[in-house]
Amino acid sequence: MGSAIRSDRQLLREQLTPDARGLIVAMVGLPARGKSFISRKLERFLRWSGSTTKTFNVGKYRRDAVVPERSGRSEFFDNQNPDSVAAREKLAMLALADAIKFLDDGGKFAIFDATNSTVARRRSIADQVRAHGHYSLIWVEAVCDDDEVVKFNMLTKVKYSPDFKDMSADQAMADLTARIQTYSEIYETIQDSEGAFIKLFNLSSKVMANHCYGRVAKSILPYLMAIHIGSRPIWLARAGPGSTKGQTGSDRDSTLSEEGQQFAEHLAAFVQKRSRRYWETSGNPQEQTKVFTSTMPRAVASAAHTSVLPDKRSALNPIDKGVLGAGWWDVECPDDLPPWREVEKRHPDFMAQPGA
Ligand SMILES: Nc1ncnc2c1ncn2[C@@H]1O[C@H](COP(=O)(O)OP(=O)(O)O)[C@@H](O)[C@H]1O
Numbered sequence: 106m107g108s109a110i111r112s113d114r115q116l117l118r119e120q121l122t123p124d125a126r127g128l129i130v131a132m133v134g135l136p137a138r139g140k141s142f143i144s145r146k147l148e149r150f151l152r153w154s155g156s157t158t159k160t161f162n163v164g165k166y167r168r169d170a171v172v173p174e175r176s177g178r179s180e181f182f183d184n185q186n187p188d189s190v191a192a193r194e195k196l197a198m199l200a201l202a203d204a205i206k207f208l209d210d211g212g213k214f215a216i217f218d219a220t221n222s223t224v225a226r227r228r229s230i231a232d233q234v235r236a237h238g239h240y241s242l243i244w245v246e247a248v249c250d251d252d253e254v255v256k257f258n259m260l261t262k263v264k265y266s267p268d269f270k271d272m273s274a275d276q277a278m279a280d281l282t283a284r285i286q287t288y289s290e291i292y293e294t295i296q297d298s299e300g301a302f303i304k305l306f307n308l309s310s311k312v313m314a315n316h317c318y319g320r321v322a323k324s325i326l327p328y329l330m331a332i333h334i335g336s337r338p339i340w341l342a343r344a345g346p347g348s349t350k351g352q353t354g355s356d357r358d359s360t361l362s363e364e365g366q367q368f369a370e371h372l373a374a375f376v377q378k379r380s381r382r383y384w385e386t387s388g389n390p391q392e393q394t395k396v397f398t399s400t401m402p403r404a405v406a407s408a409a410h411t412s413v414l415p416d417k418r419s420a421l422n423p424i425d426k427g428v429l430g431a432g433w434w435d436v437e438c439p440d441d442l443p444p445w446r447e448v449e450k451r452h453p454d455f456m457a458q459p460g461a
């Protein structure tokens with residue numbers, strides 16, 4: 106074996122990839138750069154992946170502490186006013202303490218949504234997280250210098266944020282512009298020396314990653330690179346009714362009944378009509394509808410008129426009922442299997458039925 110002396114670089118690499126119990130994802134960026142949008146999307150993705158995740162939005166703490174009619178005005182963000190500087194700092198620290206408490210209570214990811222505009226603020230956050238011991242920290246900075254995107258984001262903000270509720274659109278835009286200006290005066294972009302970060306430039310058209318390893322590299326970074334801002338309709342349909350039981354005696358491998366055939370035709374007409382209407386109003390060129398089905402013959406046949414090549418995924422198959430056979434659980438479950446019934450009720454997505 107070689108000597109046990111490790112270089113500084115090796116030590117740093119180990120410090121950056123500890124087996125942390127939880128991760129704080131802290132946003133950085135001027136107002137109207139998409140931080141809250143990204144936070145919400147990331148939270149939904151991480152929860153969907155099975156991790157307990159919560160977002161701590163400092164704007165909400167501010168509005169809860171001081172009415173938006175006062176704390177939402179650009180004067181409240183004046184860097185020369187020591188009272189509001191102190192008030193904003195206090196609120197951010199309150200939110201950070203709650204984020205850490207959330208991880209203490211077993212949460213996996215806490216998303217800390219604030220501008221975190223200065224190196225000093227970020228250093229203070231990093232020190233507190235480090236002092237706590239168990240958690241890692243990653244910065245996610247949204248940088249956007251595309252005036253049109255920023256203007257669009259500002260319009261969205263003034264429309265939906267409670268900060269601008271009682272203002273005209275023009276007044277609100279002027280006040281938000283002034284708020285952004287005050288932040289721009291002190292804003293410092295993340296430096297390489299600040300540890301792990303992901304910088305998203307102009308809607309992820311360029312992405313920079315620094316010291317990203319482990320689960321950040323495997324899930325958060327690819328997700329942030331793939332995030333898209335558009336919306337699109339999603340339709341969920343159950344398979345049409347089957348005719349006879351299939352070879353296994355279960356309706357899993359049955360084919361469509363005559364009524365089911367009609368359903369498949371109606372489904373195709375519905376999707377065609379709705380997607381045409383959607384693309385006409387979106388102003389973008391029409392894209393092909395993507396169709397996913399389970400691998401059940403009935404489901405594939407139900408999509409046959411909608412798409413010639415549906416994407417068949419076994420993950421969409423109904424739960425395999427094993428020895429309990431076809432039909433609905435409540436009808437089929439024998440009374441002498443109460444433990445399964447209880448587990449199924451509590452963890453429907455994580456249990457295998459007996460014999461499945
Ligand atoms: N990476 C990004 N860069 C710039 N804008 C983005 C990004 N991601 C999403 N957006 C846009 O941000 C808008 C919402 O802004 P918001 O999240 O309220 O900004 P912030 O929290 O930074 O003040 C949405 O209209 C969305 O399209």
Ligand SMILES: O=P(O)(O)OC[C@H]1O[C@@](CO)(OP(=O)(O)O)[C@@H](O)[C@@H]1O
Nearest residue numbers: 136141163164167197219220221222
């Ligand atoms: O403490 P800082 O970093 O200033 O960030 C919190 C502030 O960021 C803002 C900036 O506009 O966030 P948000 O846009 O999410 O509402 C304010 O609401 C909030 O008070």
